[in-house]
Amino acid sequence: MHHVPRGTLLTNGEAWTIAFTYFTVAITVSLVHSTAGTPTWVIVAATLLVNSATATLAYAAVTAAGGTVPAGILAGWLTATRFGVLAAALAPRLWPRRWKRTIAAFSAFDPNVALANREENDHDARRVYVAMSLWLVLPWWVGACIGAVIGDFISDPRALGMDAMFPALFIAILRPQLTTNIARLIALSGAVVAVASVEILPGGLPFLIAALPALLALRGDGESS
Amino acid sequence: MLTWGVVALLAVGVYGQRALGMAFVDPNRMGARSKQVLAMVPLSILCAVTALQTLSTGGELGFDARIAGITAAIILSWKRVPMFVVVVGAAAVTAAVRALL
Numbered sequence: 001m002h003h004v005p006r007g008t009l010l011t012n013g014e015a016w017t018i019a020f021t022y023f024t025v026a027i028t029v030s031l032v033h034s035t036a037g038t039p040t041w042v043i044v045a046a047t048l049l050v051n052s053a054t055a056t057l058a059y060a061a062v063t064a065a066g067g068t069v070p071a072g073i074l075a076g077w078l079t080a081t082r083f084g085v086l087a088a089a090l091a092p093r094l095w096p097r098r099w100k101r102t103i104a105a106f107s108a109f110d111p112n113v114a115l116a117n118r119e120e121n122d123h124d125a126r127r128v129y130v131a132m133s134l135w136l137v138l139p140w141w142v143g144a145c146i147g148a149v150i151g152d153f154i155s156d157p158r159a160l161g162m163d164a165m166f167p168a169l170f171i172a173i174l175r176p177q178l179t180t181n182i183a184r185l186i187a188l189s190g191a192v193v194a195v196a197s198v199e200i201l202p203g204g205l206p207f208l209i210a211a212l213p214a215l216l217a218l219r220g221d222g223e224s225s
Numbered sequence: 226m227l228t229w230g231v232v233a234l235l236a237v238g239v240y241g242q243r244a245l246g247m248a249f250v251d252p253n254r255m256g257a258r259s260k261q262v263l264a265m266v267p268l269s270i271l272c273a274v275t276a277l278q279t280l281s282t283g284g285e286l287g288f289d290a291r292i293a294g295i296t297a298a299i300i301l302s303w304k305r306v307p308m309f310v311v312v313v314g315a316a317a318v319t320a321a322v323r324a325l326l
Contacts, residue, residue, distance in 0.1 A: 024309040037226040046227050049236035054267065056227060059235060061274045063226070066284035073231060075274070077238040079267045085260055087246030098248045105247035106240060161319030164294035167278040168315030170271050171298045172308040177268055186265050187272040194273030198281050210273030214265035218258055 004135075005127040009118055015132065018111050019139045026143030027150070028169060029053045034151020035162045036060050043151075047144035051106060051137070054079040054173065061166050062207050065198075075207045086113040093117070093125045107133040182217060189213035290326060294319030 004010045026047065033043045033056065046056050055076040062072040087108040093116070094101050112132035119125040157163065178184050190210045197206040279295045280286055298315035306314075 021308060024307070028309060028312050033227060042227050042229060042232060045229070046232045046235070049232060050239050051236075052239050054271065055235050055239050056232075058270065058274055059231060060227060061278050065274075065277045065281055069231065073234050073238070075270060076235045077242070078270055080239040080242050081263045082267045083239065084242035084246035084250075085263045087243050088250050088255060088260075089246075091247050091250075094247075101248040102244055105243040108243045108247060159320060159323070161290070161294055161316035161321075161323065164279075164291045164298070164315045164319035165312050167275045167291070167295050168298035168312045169308070170275040170278075171295070172302045172311040174268060174271055174275070175302040183265070183268060186269050190269035190272035191276035194277050195280055195286065198277055198284060199286060206277065207270060207273050211266050211270050214262050214269045217261040217265040 005124070005131050008124045008128050009120075010115055010128050010131065014115065015135045018132065019135045022136050023139035023143040025053060025169075026140045027147035028165065029057060030144045030147025031151045031154075032057070032162070032165050032169065033060060034148055035154055035157035035165075036064060040148045040152060043148040044145055047141060050076075052080055052083065052109075057166065057169070058207075064166075065207075067207060068202075071205065071208060078208070078211055082110070083108050086110065089113070090117055090125070090129070093122045094129065095126065104129065104133075107137050109133075109136055112136055182219070186213045186216050189216065290319045290323040293322040 004012055004015050030043050030047070033046070034040070038046075038060070050056050058079045059072040059076040062075045063069060067075070087105055090108075090113050091101055094104060112129055112135075115132050116125045116129035119128055154160065154162070174187065178187055190213050193213060194206045194210045197209060201209070275295075279291050280288070282289075294315040294317075297318040298311050301311045301314050302308075
């Protein structure tokens with residue numbers, strides 16, 4: 001982690017910012033899972049194998065709010081749809097060989113895909129994708145292990161207000177996405193649908209029908225704030 | 226609470242979608258409209274999760290100290306402070322209000 005690839009648009013400052021962000025987020029996410037009762041080794045395995053904070057958090061949040069296990073898993077899968085879309089957008093610029101892209105797919109997050117896509121030629125896009133994947137994934141794994149170990153020493157999570165950490169984390173994750181009117185409308189609709197249906201529908205369903213407001217994106221062609 | 230089985234299912238589902246997008250779907254054959262909708266699905270679901278994590282417990286609506294903590298989180302995140310500060314701030318406010326009530 002000494003430098004970023006020479007000759008690319010990527011700067012040291014951007015790389016360090018992303019590394020630090022993923023490090024602190026990983027500590028926080030692991031703490032949240034730990035206080036929800038998940039054993040340390042399962043948290044470490046989830047971080048390494050699922051490689052997505054939102055997917056594991058969505059599962060934990062749905063089941064903690066009374067949802068069933070299948071509903072939690074479905075919610076986790078649905079939050080990962082964006083990785084597929086992001087990966088598809090970058091794929092034509094990465095290696096022509098499919099097996100290389102199949103390996104590269106494992107670390108398709110939001111910032112590394114975005115920074116790679118910013119490069120003008122495909123060769124630089126590949127180098128930035130590899131470098132940023134390492135800058136992101138390594139601090140992410142180390143932070144997750146630290147958080148999982150610290151979490152074992154916390155005995156009364158509610159007295160420390162830790163039940164507010166889940167929703168606060170989601171607000172911090174989502175805020176930068178609320179840049180267009182249509183995104184704000186979809187966000188608000190998702191929340192309203194869930195609150196309106198939580199006492200009527202059985203566990204987990206309110207989270208899944210809350211995906212429907214995403215269809216509003218079809219009406220927002222070209223609109224921005 | 227995560228279990229080994231859940232971790233395995235989430236891992237397969239999440240990696241499967243990444244690999245589909247990266248190596249097995251021709252992006253030119255994916256319609257612009259499907260991309261627009263898919264890109265918004267996580268936002269919609271995560272807002273629902275946030276609302277219910279703040280306003281409900283075990284499937285019933287209710288108000289408690291979390292409201293104060295999440296209000297603090299909203300203010301802090303709009304001030305663009307680092308994510309870690311947003312989360313710790315929300316927990317601190319919730320804990321303080323809970324101790325006072």
